[in-house]
Amino acid sequence: MVSPVISLRDVTKSYGQGSARTPVLRxxxxxxxxxxxVALVGQSGSGKSTLLNIVGGLDKADSGEIKVLDHxxxxxxxxxxxxxxxxxxxxxxxxxxxxxxxxCLGNVILxxxxxxxxxxxxxxxxxxxxxxxxxAYADRRPSELSGGQKQRVAIARALFGRPKLLLxxxxxxxxxxxxxxxxxxxxxxxxxxxxxxxVIVTHERRVSNIAQRVVAMRDGNIVEGAGTDVHxxxxxxxxxxxx
Amino acid sequence: MMPSGKLARMVVANATRSPKHxxxxxxxxxxxxxxxxxxxxxxxxxxxxxxxxxxxxxxxEVIAPHTSIAGKNLSQKMNADTVAKIKARPEVKxxxxxxxxxxxATGYGKFEGQEINFEVGGFTxxxxxxxxxxxxxxxxxxxxxxxxxxxxxxxxxxxxxxxCPDKAWQYCDASDNMCHHRVxxxxxxxxxxxxxxQVADSHGLPHIGVMEQFIAERGRDRMHFWMGLGSTMMAxxxxxxxxxxxxxxxxxxxxxxxxxxRVGLTIPIGYVERxxxxxxxxxxxxxxxxxxxxxxxxxxxxxFSQWLQDEPKLKLEDQLGASFATAxxxxxxxxxxxxxxxxxxxxxxxxxxxxxxxxxxxxxxxVLRAIGATRADVMAIIVGESAIIGVVSGTLGSLFAWLAxxxxxxxxxxVAPKFPFKPDSLFNFEWWIFASAIGLSILxxxxxxxxxxxxxxxxxxAAALAQN
Numbered sequence: 252m253v254s255p256v257i258s259l260r261d262v263t264k265s266y267g268q269g270s271a272r273t274p275v276l277r278x279x280x281x282x283x284x285x286x287x288x289v290a291l292v293g294q295s296g297s298g299k300s301t302l303l304n305i306v307g308g309l310d311k312a313d314s315g316e317i318k319v320l321d322h323x324x325x326x327x328x329x330x331x332x333x334x335x336x337x338x339x340x341x342x343x344x345x346x347x348x349x350x351x352x353x354x355c356l357g358n359v360i361l362x363x364x365x366x367x368x369x370x371x372x373x374x375x376x377x378x379x380x381x382x383x384x385x386x387a388y389a390d391r392r393p394s395e396l397s398g399g400q401k402q403r404v405a406i407a408r409a410l411f412g413r414p415k416l417l418l419x420x421x422x423x424x425x426x427x428x429x430x431x432x433x434x435x436x437x438x439x440x441x442x443x444x445x446x447x448x449x450v451i452v453t454h455e456r457r458v459s460n461i462a463q464r465v466v467a468m469r470d471g472n473i474v475e476g477a478g479t480d481v482h483x484x485x486x487x488x489x490x491x492x493x494x
Numbered sequence: 495m496m497p498s499g500k501l502a503r504m505v506v507a508n509a510t511r512s513p514k515h516x517x518x519x520x521x522x523x524x525x526x527x528x529x530x531x532x533x534x535x536x537x538x539x540x541x542x543x544x545x546x547x548x549x550x551x552x553x554x555e556v557i558a559p560h561t562s563i564a565g566k567n568l569s570q571k572m573n574a575d576t577v578a579k580i581k582a583r584p585e586v587k588x589x590x591x592x593x594x595x596x597x598x599a600t601g602y603g604k605f606e607g608q609e610i611n612f613e614v615g616g617f618t619x620x621x622x623x624x625x626x627x628x629x630x631x632x633x634x635x636x637x638x639x640x641x642x643x644x645x646x647x648x649x650x651x652x653x654x655x656x657x658c659p660d661k662a663w664q665y666c667d668a669s670d671n672m673c674h675h676r677v678x679x680x681x682x683x684x685x686x687x688x689x690x691x692q693v694a695d696s697h698g699l700p701h702i703g704v705m706e707q708f709i710a711e712r713g714r715d716r717m718h719f720w721m722g723l724g725s726t727m728m729a730x731x732x733x734x735x736x737x738x739x740x741x742x743x744x745x746x747x748x749x750x751x752x753x754x755x756r757v758g759l760t761i762p763i764g765y766v767e768r769x770x771x772x773x774x775x776x777x778x779x780x781x782x783x784x785x786x787x788x789x790x791x792x793x794x795x796x797x798f799s800q801w802l803q804d805e806p807k808l809k810l811e812d813q814l815g816a817s818f819a820t821a822x823x824x825x826x827x828x829x830x831x832x833x834x835x836x837x838x839x840x841x842x843x844x845x846x847x848x849x850x851x852x853x854x855x856x857x858x859x860x861v862l863r864a865i866g867a868t869r870a871d872v873m874a875i876i877v878g879e880s881a882i883i884g885v886v887s888g889t890l891g892s893l894f895a896w897l898a899x900x901x902x903x904x905x906x907x908x909v910a911p912k913f914p915f916k917p918d919s920l921f922n923f924e925w926w927i928f929a930s931a932i933g934l935s936i937l938x939x940x941x942x943x944x945x946x947x948x949x950x951x952x953x954x955x956a957a958a959l960a961q962n
Contacts, residue, residue: 301956309864310956330495330868337866348861348959352511364500365866408865 254321256416256448257283257306262315264301264471275301277471278315283464285415288442288449289476290462297468299452300420306450307340307418308332320415337365341409341447345421347401349393349408355380356389359408379407383437399430406437417441419451423458435461496871505878519847519880520887522840523935526833527891531923531931532898533829539922541822543915553752554795555592555811556580556785556802570807571781580808583801585794586787592755593620593766594783597735597773598726601745601759603719606699610719613727617758619783620766625753631706632680635748638764639675647673662714665744676746677721677761682754683915691912705750717747723769735773753786784811837938844880844942852876852950859950860958873951880943881936888935892928899923 264276275298283289291299304310306319317324320339324332336342349358356376363372380386383403393401402422409417419438423431439461441447451458459465467475496504509516558570572591580589599615626632640646650657650666650673658664658673667674690701702708709717724740745761754760771779789798802808852859859872867875899921906920 304956307864309860309959310954330870333863333866333868333871336864342864344959346857348857348864350858350861352507361862362865364504365496365862365868365871367497412866 253284255282255318256285256287256320257281257450258316258318259302259306260316262302262305262312262317264298264305264310264312275471276305276312279468279471279473281466281473281477283448283450285448286442286446288439288461288463289451290459290465291450291452291468292454292459292465293468298471299468302468303418303420303450303452307342308336309342333365337362338412339415341412341414341417343402343405343409343417343419343422345424347393347398347405347425349401349404351392351394354390354392355385355396355404355407358393358404359411361408362412376407376411379411380404382410383407397430399426399433402426402430402434403437406434410441413445415448417447417449419449419453421452421454423453423455431455432457495868496874501871501874501878505875505882508875509879509882515847515851516883516886519844519939520883520890522843523837523883523887523939524891524894526837526840526938527888527931527935528894528898529836529891530830530833530934531892531895531927532921533826533833534927535895535899535921535923536902537822537826537829538924538927539917539920541826542922543917543920544818544822552789552791552795554787554789554798556589556787556808557783557811558807559809572785572808573780573782576782576808577785580785580787583798585789585797585801587790588788590622590625590786590788591763591782592784592786593763593770593779593781594618595620595766596770596778598724598728600722600725600727601719602722605716605719608697608699611727614721614759615726617755618766619755619758619760620763621753621760621786622763625786626680626751629749629751632749632751636678636680636751636762638762639678641764643768645670645672645674647675649673663746665718667741667743669741674744676718676744677765678748679745680749680751680754680760681747682756682760683750683752684756685754685758686750687915688757691916705747714746719745719747721745724773739773837934841938841942844883844939845945848876848880848943848946849949852946852953855950856953856958859953860955860960863953863955864959869951872953873947876947876950877940877943880939880947883943884936884939885932887939888932891935892931895931896923 259279259281262276262279263274265272265274267273275296279298279302281302291303293299301310305312305317308319308324312324320335322331322335327335349355350361353361356373359379360369360372360376363369363376377386377389380389383406385400385403385407388396388400388404393404396404402425406422417438422438423434426434435455435457438449438451442449451462453459464476466473466477556572558572561570574591577589577591580586595615595618597615599613599618600611601614602609602611604610623637626636645667647658647660647664649671652666652668652671654666656665658666660673663676664673665676666672686702686705689699693699694701700708721743722740723743724735724737751760767779787798789795799810802810862872862875899919903919903921906916907918910916
């Protein structure tokens with residue numbers, strides 16, 4: 252039996268209070284196996300980003316079970332969750348979220364600031380930049396880069412800790428078509444070469460096309476591709492194929 | 495929790511990345527700390543002069559309260575028993591009696607070619623030799639050289655040029671035509687200061703810096719003068735002393751000591767006892783005019799004063815020192831209060847600046863949380879940034895205060911007129927003033943940064959990252 256990288260059971264989340272309370276996730280259950288490349292699709296407000304944030308430990312669910320990389324979030328301390336994000340989970344955001352006062356290399360190796368050791372961080376950072384084809388930009392500031400270059404620096408930062416899970420929230424949303432295509436190809440490459448599990452929130456058909464499974468959400472529910480049967484069935488044979 | 499070295503590097507980088515913000519946050523604290531250091535070092539320096547030189551508080555003078563009825567002096571007198579009683583007090587380190595010359599006497603002689611006359615009776619105290627023990631310059635010379643009153647030298651002829659063997663230290667006494675040792679006299683720093691600032695210039699006399707140096711340069715015979723026991727310069731004196739008793743004794747000024755009476759002359763007590771007995775009577779030779787009490791430390795003054803209040807026969811000679819100490823305490827308190835208000839307002843300003851910063855840096859904080867920062871890390875980063883402001887502000891404030899003190903001291907030296915006990919510097923920059931200034935600066939900056947740091951640490955990463 253292959254244990255899923257992500258296992259969600261009846262996860263709910265609402266924002267606001269009282270009469271203004273708006274449910275965003277209405278009992279979501281989802282399993283994602285190691286090495287899967289999953290596209291999370293749906294209309295705006297369907298709960299995709301919230302689900303991604305909850306999986307990454309950036310937001311808290313109101314109820315339900317969340318298990319990521321063998322960590323039961325209900326029983327995991329805040330410090331341990333931070334360590335998990337530091338070492339095993341990478342994030343790529345639509346807005347890049349690079350810090351302008353740091354160089355590209357400084358941004359890439361920023362996670363090393365929150366871990367012990369790491370004398371080799373600059374070398375590893377350059378290696379990560381090299382992977383995204385930006386080794387020549389190590390000492391530049393993000394403000395000097397194009398959108399596509401910024402996103403590639405953000406990806407290098409996400410890959411710096413050699414994560415097992417990469418969570419991407421609309422990574423091509425701010426990129427032109429050609430650059431977006433390059434980024435998508437890169438995701439496909441690291442999924443294939445490194446076996447990194449990818450969950451990509453997207454509106455784009457192109458991303459859906461390369462995903463092994465497409466999970467569709469509507470009004471806080473998964474309406475397609477939940478894949479929870481693989482967890483309960485206990486066989487890994489059903490995993491991995493496109494939805 | 496992130497490693498301390500990495501935290502320090504990140505904090506320094508963050509604190510210095512926006513000079514404008516840094517200056518805005520630090521400005522008030524720098525002013526407040528500069529005021530704190532300036533006022534504290536200033537009041538400490540002034541206190542050192544006032545309470546260390548002018549009114550030494552660890553040394554007080556006890557007297558018997560003066561009472562009189564119908565013009566008759568009924569004051570209680572102090573004697574050896576009183577000294578023993580005071581010495582028995584736990585807060586007292588030492589008690590040494592003083593005896594005032596209780597009959598008319600004059601001083602006269604030549605100093606730098608000028609005839610000088612002054613009244614000595616009532617202005618001369620006798621103190622035990624032990625009072626100057628520990629002063630290597632005075633200990634060998636300030637003593638009762640003739641405890642039995644008999645001459646120590648050979649016979650001589652008075653009223654002629656000094657024909658005693660040791661002309662520096664001996665004189666020919668006309669009462670027995672014998673060479674006697676000159677009576678050693680000391681004066682207080684107050685007398686020397688009054689001479690230098692009030693007398694020397696107006697009478698065309700030289701200034702005396704270090705007395706021993708002056709004596710070495712000009713010769714010890716310049717310090718000779720005569721004391722006319724039984725005679726007076728004061729018109730209308732009711733005391734009439736038999737002319738046969740009148741006597742001229744040679745004296746020599748041997749040095750300056752804070753053990754000497756503040757205004758007047760001081761000689762070994764043995765001389766005063768013998769002369770009082772001879773000119774006034776036995777009673778006058780056993781009654782002390784005051785007792786100089788050395789306390790174990792300045793803080794014991796209150797306890798000792800309280801004990802004296804319960805002793806109807808004794809009281810402190812003057813409480814001017816204590817009054818100055820109280821005044822200085824109040825002034826210090828008020829000035830430091832002003833400095834504290836500035837620092838507190840600055841801390842509030844820092845809090846305001848950091849609240850704004852936390853709002854501006856929400857996305858950055860979200861990113862840090864996303865890549866592995868804990869709540870504690872975020873808090874440590876913000877608090878660390880405020881602490882850096884504290885370190886820099888404390889150092890700069892101390893530096894500015896020191897520079898300002900140099901300016902004030904320059905003005906004191908070049909602009910302010912001479913006055914008694916004019917110090918070289920009005921400031922006393924003890925190391926602990928700088929240490930507490932920097933500590934205080936860090937404390938208030940950290941206090942200012944604490945609430946914003948708490949708010950930053952409580953930001954949910956997802957919400958922080960969602961900021962547009």
